[in-house]
Amino acid sequence: MSEHLSALIVVLPLLAAPVCLLLRQPTLVRIWTSLVAWTCLILAWTLLGRVETGGTISYSMGGWDPPLGIEYRLDALNAYLLVIVTAIASVVFPSGTILTGTSLPEGRQHLYFAALLLCLAGLLGISSTGDLFNVFVFVEITSLSSYTLISLGKDRRALTAAFSYLVMGTIGGTFLLLGIGFLYQVTGTLNMQDLAVRLPDLLQSRTVLAGFAFLMVGGSIKLAVFPLHQWLPNAYTHAPSAVSAFIAATATKVSYYLLARVIFTIFGAAFVFDALHLHWLLLPLALMAMFAGSLAAVFQTDLKRLLAYSSIAQIGYMILGLCMASEAGLTGGIVHLFNHALMKGGLFLAVASIVMRTGSSSVAGISGLGRKMPITMAAMVVGGLSLIGVPGTAGFVSKWYLVVGALERGWHFVGILILLSSLIAVVYVWRLVEAAYFGEPEHEVCDVPWNCWLPTWILIGGTLVFGFWTEVTVGGAAAAARAILGVTP
Amino acid sequence: MEALGIWNYWVVVLLMMIGLYAVIARDHLVKKLIGLGMFQVAVIMFYVSMGKVTGGTAPIIPEDVPAEGVLYSNPLPHVLMLTAIVVGVATLAVGLALVVRIREAYGTVEEDELQRMNGAGS
Amino acid sequence: MSVKPPMRMREKVLLRVASQVFIPLILLFGLYVQFHGDFGPGGGFQAGVIFAAGFVLFGLIFGLEALQRVVPLSVVESCVALGLLIYGGVGVSCLLRGGQFLDYGVLDHHSSMHGQHLGILIIELGVGLTVAATMLAIFYAMAGRGRT
Numbered sequence: 001m002s003e004h005l006s007a008l009i010v011v012l013p014l015l016a017a018p019v020c021l022l023l024r025q026p027t028l029v030r031i032w033t034s035l036v037a038w039t040c041l042i043l044a045w046t047l048l049g050r051v052e053t054g055g056t057i058s059y060s061m062g063g064w065d066p067p068l069g070i071e072y073r074l075d076a077l078n079a080y081l082l083v084i085v086t087a088i089a090s091v092v093f094p095s096g097t098i099l100t101g102t103s104l105p106e107g108r109q110h111l112y113f114a115a116l117l118l119c120l121a122g123l124l125g126i127s128s129t130g131d132l133f134n135v136f137v138f139v140e141i142t143s144l145s146s147y148t149l150i151s152l153g154k155d156r157r158a159l160t161a162a163f164s165y166l167v168m169g170t171i172g173g174t175f176l177l178l179g180i181g182f183l184y185q186v187t188g189t190l191n192m193q194d195l196a197v198r199l200p201d202l203l204q205s206r207t208v209l210a211g212f213a214f215l216m217v218g219g220s221i222k223l224a225v226f227p228l229h230q231w232l233p234n235a236y237t238h239a240p241s242a243v244s245a246f247i248a249a250t251a252t253k254v255s256y257y258l259l260a261r262v263i264f265t266i267f268g269a270a271f272v273f274d275a276l277h278l279h280w281l282l283l284p285l286a287l288m289a290m291f292a293g294s295l296a297a298v299f300q301t302d303l304k305r306l307l308a309y310s311s312i313a314q315i316g317y318m319i320l321g322l323c324m325a326s327e328a329g330l331t332g333g334i335v336h337l338f339n340h341a342l343m344k345g346g347l348f349l350a351v352a353s354i355v356m357r358t359g360s361s362s363v364a365g366i367s368g369l370g371r372k373m374p375i376t377m378a379a380m381v382v383g384g385l386s387l388i389g390v391p392g393t394a395g396f397v398s399k400w401y402l403v404v405g406a407l408e409r410g411w412h413f414v415g416i417l418i419l420l421s422s423l424i425a426v427v428y429v430w431r432l433v434e435a436a437y438f439g440e441p442e443h444e445v446c447d448v449p450w451n452c453w454l455p456t457w458i459l460i461g462g463t464l465v466f467g468f469w470t471e472v473t474v475g476g477a478a479a480a481a482r483a484i485l486g487v488t489p
Numbered sequence: 490m491e492a493l494g495i496w497n498y499w500v501v502v503l504l505m506m507i508g509l510y511a512v513i514a515r516d517h518l519v520k521k522l523i524g525l526g527m528f529q530v531a532v533i534m535f536y537v538s539m540g541k542v543t544g545g546t547a548p549i550i551p552e553d554v555p556a557e558g559v560l561y562s563n564p565l566p567h568v569l570m571l572t573a574i575v576v577g578v579a580t581l582a583v584g585l586a587l588v589v590r591i592r593e594a595y596g597t598v599e600e601d602e603l604q605r606m607n608g609a610g611s
Numbered sequence: 612m613s614v615k616p617p618m619r620m621r622e623k624v625l626l627r628v629a630s631q632v633f634i635p636l637i638l639l640f641g642l643y644v645q646f647h648g649d650f651g652p653g654g655g656f657q658a659g660v661i662f663a664a665g666f667v668l669f670g671l672i673f674g675l676e677a678l679q680r681v682v683p684l685s686v687v688e689s690c691v692a693l694g695l696l697i698y699g700g701v702g703v704s705c706l707l708r709g710g711q712f713l714d715y716g717v718l719d720h721h722s723s724m725h726g727q728h729l730g731i732l733i734i735e736l737g738v739g740l741t742v743a744a745t746m747l748a749i750f751y752a753m754a755g756r757g758r759t
Contacts (some may be wrong), residue, residue, distance in 0.1 A: 004711070007706075008706075011699060011712060014695075014699065018691065018692030018693070018696050019692065020692075021691060022689060022692050022693075059712075061711065061712055061713055062711060062715070063710055063714035133569055140576045140579075140580070144580065144583055147583050151587055156595065159591045160591060160595075160603050160607060163518065163591065166580065166583065167521060167525060170525050170528075170580050171509075173576075174528055177532050177573060178532050181532065181535055184539075184566070185539050575656065585753065589753065593756070
């Protein structure tokens with residue numbers, strides 16, 4: 001059975017979703033969803049260990065060998081990503097309906113969990129398949145379930161946010177499909193490894209260039225790279241809080257993986273950066289994202305929207321790591337995936353607790369809450385510090401590697417700009433601290449019960465732990481970076 | 490005249506641009522969805538026309554007749570599009586469901602009115 | 612002059628009689644497409660849609676309530692889940708019999724050809740069930756909303 005793990009990790013949540021429809025009982029469904037998420041985490045952890053010791057795992061679906069059949073292929077990067085996604089899922093899913101605040105009527109709550117599981121299955125599918133068309137299918141499974149999840153927000157604006165995300169997401173997905181079509185037309189294969197073998201002789205072809213462009217733009221829409229980020233703030237702001245936490249922490253990470261896979265595995269860094277000079281396009285966009293995102297976050301009056309704009313800035317940092325195309329830079333980008341997933345997940349869950357107690361997510365509304373909800377607000381502050389990149393938090397580790405990568409490439413100005421943009425992060429985090437600890441309390445509330453603050457603190461505690469104990473995160477990220485760069489240690 | 494020979498691409502490009510224009514320029518949400526549908530259908534047409542081999546026949550190998558030297562069309566793009574069509578239908582269904590709920594919540598499905606009701610800046 | 616309320620569809624003889632003739636034929640054709648998918652054009656997707664079209668036609672003529680008495684929403688939802696589980700169940704049983712996921716060849720002891728046949732037949736059954744139920748679920752979700 002153990003050789004089937006890479007298939008089971010996708011199949012399990014995919015089949016667990018319809019079971020939710022049959023179970024129906026809210027408590028039962030919640031326990032079931034959590035169990036599935038935890039099992040997936042165990043599977044992902046086992047797979048990561050196996051990849052570390054035994055190298056790449058290849059699994060042919062239906063017994064059809066690649067490149068004809070669909071191949072599931074796990075290397076250090078895939079396995080690392082699987083662990084991130086399942087870890088976030090196993091923390092967020094048990095928080096259940098207490099923290100989510102969906103608009104679903106009584107008796108329909110099980111649909112929310114079914115959509116969550118489908119979303120998880122899609123994300124895990126993208127991260128483990130080695131077939132380009134299969135990627136498209138899983139991208140759409142993820143997107144469709146996230147449109148549904150976002151539209152469940154209590155505010156009616158969740159509906160319009162979900163609709164514009166649907167339009168943007170579908171255009172992005174169709175671009176991906178078109179790009180895949182161009183590549184298939186030229187090479188006659190959909191398998192990523194096979195494409196990587198066949199493409200180098202065909203790189204002069206204009207069809208391949210067009211295919212590459214479509215794949216990049218489609219992936220960038222899904223990732224919300226700077227000028228294509230319009231859907232993100234509204235979607236994160238109006239979605240149910242737990243959904244924001246889950247999607248912010250996982251969906252963009254998986255899209256980032258997709259871009260990295262397309263650039264490094266399929267086309268190869270030599271073509272993308274040496275022949276096309278893509279970094280001269282991505283680098284300014286990443287820098288603009290860092291500054292525009294952080295600056296926009298400073299002026300937000302809504303906590304969730306503030307975090308959403310900060311996400312856009314953080315995506316900028318990750319793209320920065322991508323453009324460096326060096327081991328240090330990519331390690332920085334990938335480790336930032338992990339750390340950002342922890343801190344954004346934790347911060348959104350903290351906001352969920354605040355919304356649960358005060359009923360709103362406005363920045364003004366947290367006035368004085370430092371004294372009323374000490375546990376939640378402490379988590380918020382630690383998460384904020386990690387966003388800034390204060391030494392001792394996980395955010396510092398990833399920024400450190402990014403600066404090292406920038407200096408290695410000789411991009412000194414980029415190193416300085418990373419530090420400068422972190423200063424803007426100080427401003428928006430300080431606004432939260434100021435309101436929470438120096439304002440007068442407006443609400444007579446007490447802190448949330450342990451089952452609400454525990455998920456928050458697992459993630460926030462993670463940012464502290466991985467701020468010091470970097471062996472797992474940086475080690476795994478470095479292995480992942482080496483794997484996609486094709487460098488043997 | 491070479492460019493006219495690949496007319497299937499012109500059809501695809503035309504359909505795609507009409508769809509994209511409708512998505513961008515129309516205010517009515519259902520019309521946007523129709524545009525989105527055309528946009529997807531264009532890509533489906535692209536794949537389907539890609540699988541056609543000039544002079545090729547249906548890719549079914551009869552059991553008794555020897556299949557030497559017979560030219561077949563490529564069935565794979567069609568099979569892929571079966572999935573893409575299902576994805577398109579699912580997207581349309583989710584989109585229409587959202588439109589229904591938007592109408593219930595706002596009383597309108599015109600985008601400019603929705604934006605006004607959501608307030609500036611959001 | 613008094614305005615007569617518009618006639619409901621079930622009161623129109625022509626529609627009622629015609630639909631009574633056509634609905635069984637549509638359902639039968641759906642089943643044909645489903646099970647003939649092995650040998651000719653067809654399969655679960657098309658069959659599911661055709662099969663659901665029969666029910667949708669019934670709903671259009673005789674009203675949503677009548678249709679929901681025939682197939683209640685809970686049944687439809689369960690069928691969506693059941694179809695998917697049949698699909699996955701085949702895959703998992705391939706695993707248990709020592710093959711890869713969805714490797715139908717191992718489903719039959721004697722010949723992998725038979726196994727392939729059996730596998731695709733059950734898979735398509737699952738697909739057909741899910742597609743038909745999903746179509747009905749979409750119809751319920753959209754038709755159930757009044758024009759307010």
